[in-house]
Amino acid sequence: MGYLSVISQAVQNGDHNKVVQTVEESLRDGMPAIDVLEKGLVPGIQALGERFKGGEVFLPEVLISARAMNRGVEVLNPHLTGEETQKQGTVVLGTVEGDLHDIGKNLVKMMLECNRFHVVDMGIDVPPTSFADAAREHKADIVAVSSLLTVTMVNIPGVIDALEKSGLRGKVPVMVGGAPLTREFADSIGAEGFAEDCASAVDEAKRLMTH
Amino acid sequence: MSISDGERFLGICRFERPGDLCLLTSFFNGFWSKTLEEWVQQGAPKQILDSSFCNAYFQFVDIHAMRELKTGSYNDRIDIGGGVTYEHSVHLVVPPYESRIIGEDERTITLINKDGKKARVFKDDPERMPMFLDHPVKDRASWEEHKKRLDPNTPERYPSDWNAYVQEINSKSEPTMLLAGSLFGHLREWVGLENLLYMFYDDPSLIEDMMDQICYLETESLKRALKDIRVSCAMFWEDMAYKTGPLISPDMFRKFMMPRYRKITDVLHSNGIDVIFVDSDGDVNKLIPLWLECGVNGHCPLECAAGNDAVALRKKYGKDIILGGNIDKRELLKGKDAIREEVMSKLPFLLETGGYFPAVDHLVPPDVTFENYCYFINTMREVAGMEKLSFQ
Numbered sequence: 001m002g003y004l005s006v007i008s009q010a011v012q013n014g015d016h017n018k019v020v021q022t023v024e025e026s027l028r029d030g031m032p033a034i035d036v037l038e039k040g041l042v043p044g045i046q047a048l049g050e051r052f053k054g055g056e057v058f059l060p061e062v063l064i065s066a067r068a069m070n071r072g073v074e075v076l077n078p079h080l081t082g083e084e085t086q087k088q089g090t091v092v093l094g095t096v097e098g099d100l101h102d103i104g105k106n107l108v109k110m111m112l113e114c115n116r117f118h119v120v121d122m123g124i125d126v127p128p129t130s131f132a133d134a135a136r137e138h139k140a141d142i143v144a145v146s147s148l149l150t151v152t153m154v155n156i157p158g159v160i161d162a163l164e165k166s167g168l169r170g171k172v173p174v175m176v177g178g179a180p181l182t183r184e185f186a187d188s189i190g191a192e193g194f195a196e197d198c199a200s201a202v203d204e205a206k207r208l209m210t211h
Numbered sequence: 212m213s214i215s216d217g218e219r220f221l222g223i224c225r226f227e228r229p230g231d232l233c234l235l236t237s238f239f240n241g242f243w244s245k246t247l248e249e250w251v252q253q254g255a256p257k258q259i260l261d262s263s264f265c266n267a268y269f270q271f272v273d274i275h276a277m278r279e280l281k282t283g284s285y286n287d288r289i290d291i292g293g294g295v296t297y298e299h300s301v302h303l304v305v306p307p308y309e310s311r312i313i314g315e316d317e318r319t320i321t322l323i324n325k326d327g328k329k330a331r332v333f334k335d336d337p338e339r340m341p342m343f344l345d346h347p348v349k350d351r352a353s354w355e356e357h358k359k360r361l362d363p364n365t366p367e368r369y370p371s372d373w374n375a376y377v378q379e380i381n382s383k384s385e386p387t388m389l390l391a392g393s394l395f396g397h398l399r400e401w402v403g404l405e406n407l408l409y410m411f412y413d414d415p416s417l418i419e420d421m422m423d424q425i426c427y428l429e430t431e432s433l434k435r436a437l438k439d440i441r442v443s444c445a446m447f448w449e450d451m452a453y454k455t456g457p458l459i460s461p462d463m464f465r466k467f468m469m470p471r472y473r474k475i476t477d478v479l480h481s482n483g484i485d486v487i488f489v490d491s492d493g494d495v496n497k498l499i500p501l502w503l504e505c506g507v508n509g510h511c512p513l514e515c516a517a518g519n520d521a522v523a524l525r526k527k528y529g530k531d532i533i534l535g536g537n538i539d540k541r542e543l544l545k546g547k548d549a550i551r552e553e554v555m556s557k558l559p560f561l562l563e564t565g566g567y568f569p570a571v572d573h574l575v576p577p578d579v580t581f582e583n584y585c586y587f588i589n590t591m592r593e594v595a596g597m598e599k600l601s602f603q
Binding site for chain 2: 014061100101104106149154182196
């Protein structure tokens with residue numbers, strides 16, 4: 001099995017030691033770092049994402065696989081050029097005002113970063129204007145909002161209003177997700193995107209990048 | 212001939228009372244405190260802030276969860292100043308940790324609670340789920356310390372006057388519920404969810420040790436209770452699923468949890484307890500057959516937003532499963548037509564087939580109006596052929 005297949009499988013198995021060892025070997029053997037990243041690590045996490053969406057693996061497997069990938073990326077980073085480290089896009093991500101839940105948001109962040117998005121993590125209990133300010137400051141491509149309660153999901157339209165007031169509406173799409181949320185709710189408030197889980201969030205973010 | 216509420220409860224669980232609408236308290240029908248406060252503003256009598264009045268007002272049937280026996284979570288409270296109290300669950304630990312406030316900003320207070328967790332709580336709404344910043348169990352060394360609070364023989368785990376307690380419980384006509392603890396939920400509270408999920412791979416033997424200690428605590432303390440106390444049913448609490456599925460795989464559940472579940476349910480079964488519930492939020496569909504396999508035959512709250520469907524479960528499992536909850540709280544936010552449609556789509560079938568305790572699929576949140584909730588109650592009573600309540 002070649003380096004790339006071994007790396008991809010090791011990511012899917014969450015074997016961070018194997019990932020680091022094989023990434024180092026591949027670099028020593030002269031493989032370009034960008035190839036290791038794009039043809040080894042990223043396919044591994046993408047395959048894991050598909051298996052998660054298919055109900056084959058669960059959250060512990062997602063976490064250890066993301067960790068394995070990140071360890072591999074740490075080895076690669078000094079070998080990647082500035083252009084090669086360019087991200088797919090920038091996502092401003094946070095849990096809506098009044099809500100202190102973060103596990104869902106953290107998983108989305110992890111999967112987006114593994115799929116080469118730059119994530120600006122605003123944390124929890126984020127006021128609407130903070131989303132808008134961060135979107136402007138970081139030149140965000142997407143704003144992603146999480147909510148776990150029916151009593152806090154009602155604060156999400158405020159984020160869209162804040163983007164409107166700051167002149168970003170129509171330029172920066174909004175993606176939403178969380179336990180009480182549905183695509184119907186997302187449509188009703190004018191959000192451009194909706195994700196059921198952390199793996200789907202990556203697909204949705206990619207779709208919105210071409211929006 | 213009239214029967215007691217306890218007998219009625221068991222009759223419904225055993226599918227002997229089709230059509231009987233029984234709205235239970237405790238793990239079934241409940242409200243956020245803020246909900247009842249809002250309802251008083253909307254015209255509800257102020258007395259509904261008192262739980263006994265509230266239960267009688269809506270004609271709930273009280274089921275007594277024996278939290279006085281610290282065999283599961285029990286409640287404790289911390290004064291956070293300004294006349295505000297933060298009430299929270301303490302997960303099995305006896306004695307509880309010493310609580311203290313360690314920080315404050317305009318909107319929140321950071322404290323160590325009696326469960327040993329560092330929590331950030333909203334000052335103006337301490338009932339809202341806090342953010343947990345740190346947990347008492349991080350590794351084997353901290354586990355060994357924490358374990359000292361999980362001894363089934365600690366006297367403070369039980370009421371000091373055991374005989375008086377036994378007499379009090381055994382004289383009740385309402386159903387009684389023994390809390391059987393939790394194999395995942397307590398670990399999550401002690402370790403933190405993310406750390407726990409990593410730990411299944413990084414230190415599985417520590418997971419096994421923690422679950423073994425819980426299993427030991429439960430089997431010993433339940434045996435003690437069951438020797439003297441009349442028990443209608445048992446309840447596990449897990450909260451081990453989320454919107455799209457379980458937090459761990461069925462294979463992990465089978466490997467880590469099922470052997471320990473069986474030890475506890477064996478104790479319950481050998482003492483005549485054949486109604487054993489589990490309370491888990493989220494999508495539990497993949498786990499229900501595994502719970503059934505280890506003797507856990509009742510399930511609540513069956514959250515609708517997570518894809519749980521009591522009608523489908525009844526059709527799939529027949530009388531092997533007792534069901535509770537599954538009334539979509541999101542429909543109660545809408546108007547009467549939506550509420551009626553929700554009730555009519557489920558209740559006639561579920562009451563007719565039996566083994567079902569209706570409830571909103573979690574605590575009723577404050578954005579549900581008093582008017583809507585009263586309409587919901589009366590629509591259910593209509594289905595059951597009962598007189599409507601006037602809610603004066």
